[in-house]
Amino acid sequence: METPVRSDAELLRVNRGFYEALWAQARLVDPERFNTWPLLRELAAASPRRLEVAPGLRPRLPLDGTCFVDLSHAALRQLRARGAKATHGMIGALPCGDAQFDLVCAFDILEHVADDEGALNELARVAAPGATLLLSVPLHADAWTAFDEFVGHCRRYEPGAIETKLAAHGFALERSAIYGMQPKSSRLLDLGQWFLTHRRERAMWWYNHVFMPLGLRFQKPLQWRDGLPEVAGVDEVLLVCRRIA
Structure with a gap:
């Protein structure tokens, strides 16, 4: 399926x-329930x-001491209720100062914005020299499905293209791991999309409660590899990068 062109x-x-x-x-x-926690606990x-x-409502960094930026007021309310510092904002215009952070995480977000260059520029702007960036993205344009469009994706990335984009913004890719909880069955995705379209309240209850x-229970430990090796057939990757410029 061809990736659609979508406006901001x-x-x-x-x-x-x-x-x-x-x-x-x-x-x-809680962040401790995700398979990213062993790495992020150490980095944090x-x-x-x-x-x-x-x-x-799926933060990966510790709630205490982390600055969270999100567009959703529903998410911000719960983050703040748990004592987190949470600010309304978007990745394309972060409400943060230059070179302010030593660790920056952006999971499952870059594919949702039309101007990904502007988003990467903002991540680079707020990252201090030597800072670590954790970024997850879906791969392979030819793997695009109607579900990508339904959940607000703008694109999938070719492995070489995302590494080139990161380098252009001063980030060096250090290691990567296969990531994500999306089911491999296209029939399950189609069924999920149907329920989200026609029975949204019920579908979201099943997603959140079942x-x-x-998905959390059956997560596998992340297997880290240097750089971004062969990822044919891989749906999504988590990238660990270093701010070098």
């Missing part, structure tokens, strides 16, 4: 509508200045 306004409308409704019915999941301990962009807990 359309992407904002789709993402705001989908995720505001999702987070309004969800509870915050060495990085007192931390930023996570668009965590929703499928998300099952």
Whole structure:
């Protein structure tokens, strides 16, 4: 399926509508429950200045001491209720100073914005020299499905292209791991999309109360590899980068 061309306004409308409704019915999941926690616990301990962009109610960094920026007011309310420093904003215009953070995380967000160059520029702007960036993106344009469009994606990335984009913004890719919880079955995705379209409230209840807990339970430990090796057939990757310029 061909990747559609989508405007900033359309992407904002789709993402705001989908995720505001999702987070309004969800509870915050503690960072310790994700398979990213062993790495992020270690990085956070060495990085007192931390930023996570668009965590929703699935933050990966410790709530205490991290600055969170999100578009969803429903997510911000719950983050603040747990004592987190959470600010309304978007990845293309972060409400943060230059070179302010030693650790920056942006999981599952770059594919949602039309101007990914501007988003990467903002991540580079707020990252201090030597800072660590964790970024996750979906791969392979030819793997595009109607579900990508439904959840507000703008694109999937070719492996070489994302590495080139990162380098152009002063980030050196150090290691990567296969990432994500999306089911491999296209039939399950089609069924999920149908329910989200026609029975949204029920579908989101099942996602938050059944499928998300099952996904957490059956997560596999991340297997880290230097650079970005062969990723044929891989749906999504998590990238660990270093700010070098």
